[in-house]
Amino acid sequence: MPVTLDKIPPLAPRPARPRIWLWLGLLLSGLLLGVGGTLLFGDETLPQKPDEFWRLALGVPFLSWCALGFGRMLFHIGEHAAADGWDEAREEVLIRKIRQGRRSQQVLGVSWYTALRAPGEPPASQLEALLSATKALKAQPSRLDLTTSGHSRLSGGTDADLKRTLQRILASVLADLAPTLARLPDGAPLALLLELDSGLSEDQWRQVWQKAWRGSGIRQATSPVEGSGLAALDQWLDQRIDDQALLMVVAVRFAPEQPEGTAEVAVGLLFGNRLTQTTLAPIAYLHRPEEKRKSTSDDLLYATRQALDWVPLDAQSIKQVWRVGIDVQREAAIATVLTEMPVAVTHKQGICNLDALLGQPGKASPWLAIAAATQMIESGAGAQFIFSGGGAGTDSLWGTVLTPVPTLSK
Template sequence: MPIRLDKIPPLALRPQRPRFLLWLGLLLLFCLLGAGGTLLFGDKTLLQRPSDFWRMALSIPILVWCVLGFGRVLLHVGQQGAADGWDEAREVDMIRKIRQGRRSQQVLAVSLQTALRQPEDEPATQLEVLLSGTMALKSQASRLDGATLRHSCLSCDADENPEAILLSIWAQTLANLAPTLAQLPDDQPLALLLDTDIGLPDKQWRRVWRQAWRESGIRQCIEPVDGSGLAALDQWLDQRIGDRALLLVLAVQFAPQQPEGTAEAAVGLLFGNRLTQTTLAPIAYIHRPEQERKPTPDDLLYAARQALDWVPLESTSIERVWRVGIDAQRAVDFASVLSEVPMPVNKTGLCNLDAMLGHPGCASPWLAIAAGTQAIARGVGPQFIFSGGGAAAGLWGAVLMPVSALLK
C-alpha cells in the first residue's frame, strides 16, 4: 500500500482564547442591566438603603456572568484537549507511516543478462559495456517470425530453438544465484516472484522453467507469490517485512509478441529482510519505491522527492541515475523532474538503458536494480532508478544505497 505523507490530515485548529475586554464589557453591561432592572422593578424604599440596593442590583448579574464565564472556560479547555489529542494521534500516525515508508530490502545476489553480455563474458564485462553507453539496439531478425526489426536479443542466432535458448538463459541465471543460496540452510524459505513476458505458450515455457530449476542444484523449497514489478516489492515491505523468507525475483522478457524497440533481458535478484536475515552480507539496499499517481510531471516529481525522502538523502548525493522502461512520450516529464531535483545528468551520471538496449518491459525495474547493485559492488555511491513497465503503468522512483552509506 502506498504511504502518502501528503494525505495526512493537518494539525487541529486551535480554539480561540476568551477575550478579556469582551468579558469585561459583558460584566459592565450585566451590572448596568442589573441596576436598571432594580430601579424599575425593585422596592422604591431600596433607594434609601444603598447597601441593599447595590447588593440586589449587582449580585445576580455578577453570578450570571460568573456562570457564563466558567462555562466558557470549560468549553475552551475541552476544545484545547480535543485539539491536543488530535495532534498527538496525528504525530503517532505520522511516525508510524514514516517508519513504514523507510523500510528497505537487502540485495543479496544478482544475475543480469542482456544483449551486451556474451556467454563467455564475466558480469563485470557486461557492466563496463553498460556504463560506457554501448548500443545493442539494432535491426535484426525477429525470433518469432523472422521479420527484420530494431530490437536487442539475448541470442543473435535466429535459427536456434527458442526453448533451448530460454533454458540456457534460466540455467545461467540460476547458476549465478546458486553460490549465494548454497550458503543458506536447506530449510530456508524462498518466496519466488516470476515476472515474465515470454512469447511462448505458458505450458511450454513453464516446462522449460521447471527443467531449469531441477537442474540448478538449489536445495531450498520455493513458494510462489503473486505480483509484478516494484508494486510487488512495495507490497512485500508492507506485509512481509518480518518474514524469515527471502524474496527471489526472476524477471525475463524473451521473444515478445511485438519486438520492435524492445530488449530481451533476464534478471535474477535475491532480497532479504533486514530484521530477520543475518547470514548473508548484503551488497546494497533498495529502499521503498514510490510510484506516480497520474502520468504528469508534478506526480513524477512528487514520486522522486518522496523516494529520496524515504532514505533520507539529498538528491545531490546521488552518483548515478538509471532510466529504463520509460516511453518516449514521457521524456519531457523525465527531463522536467531532473531539472527540479538536481541529480547527475552528464554522460557518466545518467544511464539510459532504453536507448542502449530497447524497452525491457516487465524486466525494466529489476534490470536497473541489478545493474545498479553491480555498480555499487564496484564502489559507486547511491543510485536513483526511474523505471516503468509499460504505457499504462505509472513510473516509479527508487533509491539504491551502498551498505557503507547506511552505516555512517
Template sequence: MLLSPLLGLFALLVFSSEPLRHQPTEILGATLVVPLLGLCIVCVVRGLHYVGQQHTADGWDDARANDLAHRIRRGQRYQQLLAIGLYTGLRTDQAGAEAQLDAILNGTKVLKAQPSRLGKSTVRHSRLSGDVNEDPERALLCVMKRVLMDLACPLSQVSDDVPLALLLEFDSQLQSNQLHRVWQRAWLESGIRQPLVPIAWSGLDAVDQWLDQRSDDQALLLVVAVQFAPERPEGTAEAAVGLLLGNPVTQTSLPLIANLHRPEQVRGDTADAVLHAVRQALNWVPLEANAVEHVWQVGIGQKHKMAVTSVLNDPMLQLDGSRQLHNLDGLLGHPCRAAAWVAIAAAAQTIQHGAGPQFIFSGESSAKAALWGTVLTPVSVTSK
C-alpha cells in the same frame, strides 16, 4: 452583564419587605457582588469549556502527528538486496558479469539490426548470447540455469526452512507450457533447497505491496524476470535477471549489496507528475537529489519521455550535469516486463563496485505501462 445590577435591584424591590433606602448593604450586594459572582461563574464555565476544547484539539493533533509519523516510517521501509544474476546481450561466455557492467557504464551499444530468434527476420534488437538457430527451449533453459546458479550460492547459506516468495515474470512468444517446463527443470537442477511460495503481485508494485504487508516476514523475495524471443522483437532486448531481497528486520544470514527503497509510481504523464514522484521517492530514503551519482532510464514509453527529460534538466533537482546517465533502452533495447529488474540489478552492481546512491526511471515501454521512480543506496547510507 450591564443588566445584572438592574436585575439585582429589581429582585430586591420585588422580594424585599423594607424600603430600598433602609437597605444600603443589600443594594450594594445586588448591584455589585451578585454580578461579579455571576461573572466569575461564567468565566469559570467558559474556561472549563475552553480547556476541554483545547484538550480535545491537542488529542486530535497528537493522533494526527502519530499517524503521520507512522505513515512516514512505513513509507521509509526498504528491502535489502542480497544476490544478483543479470544476463543481457552484453554478457557472453568470454565477458562475464564485471565486463557486462563495464560495458553498460561505458555506454557500449548492443542494440543492432540482426536476425530474430524465432521469426529469423532482421530487426533492430539485442539478443542473449548463443546461436540464434539453437532450439529456443534449450537456449532459455541454459540462461535460466545460469541465473539460478548465481542465486543458489548465497541461498546455500540460508536455512532450508526459510520460504522464498517467488515473483516470476516471463515475456516470450513461447507457449506457457514450454515456459513452465523450462522453469521447472531449471529449478530442479539449481539445487536450491528452500520452498517456493508464488505471489500474485507483479513488477515494482510487488515491492510496494511487500513493504506495506510483509516487511516483518521471515520469507525472502525471489524475483526472476525474463524477456526471451518476444513476439514483436523490434527495439526490444532479451534479458534475464534474478534478484534475492530480504527484510532488514528479519534477514541476518547474508551480506548486503545495496538497499532498495520504496518505489514511487508516477500519477500522470506531465513533468509535474514525474517531478512529484521523484521527490517522493527521494524522501522515502530520505536523500537529497544532489547525492545521487547515477541515473538510469529503462522502458520509458513515448508519453513519458519528454516529461522525464524535463525533470532531468530541472535545476532544483540537479539530476543532470555531473550525474552519470545510463539509457538502457538506447544500449540494449526495451526489456519490457524485465525492465525495472534489469535496471535495479545493474544499479546495485554499480553500488557493489563502490558507487553511491542511484536513481532509476523505469517502465515497460507500452503506452499504458506505469512509470516508476526508485532509489538504491549503499548500505552505509541507510544505516546512518
C-alpha cells in the same frame, strides 16, 4: 498499497482565545443593567437599605458574569484538549506511516544478462559498456520468424530450439544465485516472483523453468508471490516485512512476438528483510519504490521527492540515474523532474538510458535497472536512482532509490 502521506488530515485548528475587551464590556453592561433593573423593578424600600441594594444591583450580575466566564474557560480548555488529542493521534499515524514508508530490502544476490554480455564474461563488462553508452540495439533477424527488426538479443543464443536456448539462459541466472542460497539451510523459506515475457506459450516456458530449476541444485522449496513488478515489492514491504522468507525475483524477456525496439534480458535478484535476515551480508539496500499516481510532471516530481524522502536522502547524494521501460512521451516529464531536483547528474553524464542502448525490456524493466544499479554500488559507487516503467502501452512509472550498505554494518 502505497504509503500516502498527503492523505493524512491536517493539524486541528486551534481555538481562539476569549477576547478580554468583550468580556470587560459584558461585565460593565451587566452591572449597568443590574443597577437599572434594581431601581426599576426592586422594592420601594431598597434605596433605604444600601447594603441589600448593592448586593442585588451589583452582586447578582457579577456572580452571573463569573459563572459565565468560568463556563467559557472550561469550554476553551476542552477545545484545546480535543485539538491536542487530535494532533497527538495524527502524529502517531504520521510516525507509523513514515516508518512503514521507510522500510527497505537487502539486496543479497544479483544476476543479469543483456546483449552486451558475451558468454563467459563477468557482469562488470556489460556495466562498463552501458556506462560508456555502447549501443546493442540494432537491426537483426528475430528469433520467431527471422524477419529483420531493430532489437537487442542475448549473446550466445543462436540455437534454433527456443526452449533449449531459454533453458540455458535460466540455468545461467540460477547458477549465479545458487552459491548465495547454498549458505542457507535447506528448509529456509524462499518466495519466488517469476516474470517471463516470451513468444513461447505459458505451458512451454513453465516446462522450461521447471527443468532449469531442477538442474540448478538449489535446495530450498519456493512459494509463489502474487502481483508483478515493483507493486509486488511494495506489497511485500507492507505485508511481509517480518517474514523469515527471502524473496527471489527472476525476470526474463526472451523471443518477444513483436521484437521491434525491444531488449532480451535475463535478471535474477535475491532480497532479504532487514528485520529478520542476518546470515547473508547485503550488497545494497533497495528502498520503497514510489509510483506516480497521475500523468503529470508535478505528480512525477512528487513521487521522485517522496522516493528520496523514504531513505531519507539528499538529492545531491545521487551519483547515477537509470532510465528504463519509459515511453518517448514521458521524456519531457523526466527532463523537468531532473531540472527541478538538485541531483548531481546532467543529461550528458550520470544518466543511463537503458531503453536507448538495449531496447525496452518489458516486464523485466525495473529488475534490470535494480541489477545494474546494485552492480554499480558493488563497484564502489554511491546512491543510485531509477526511473522505471513497464514499457510501451503501460502507464506505470516508478521512482526507486538504492543505497550502499554503511561500512559499520557490513
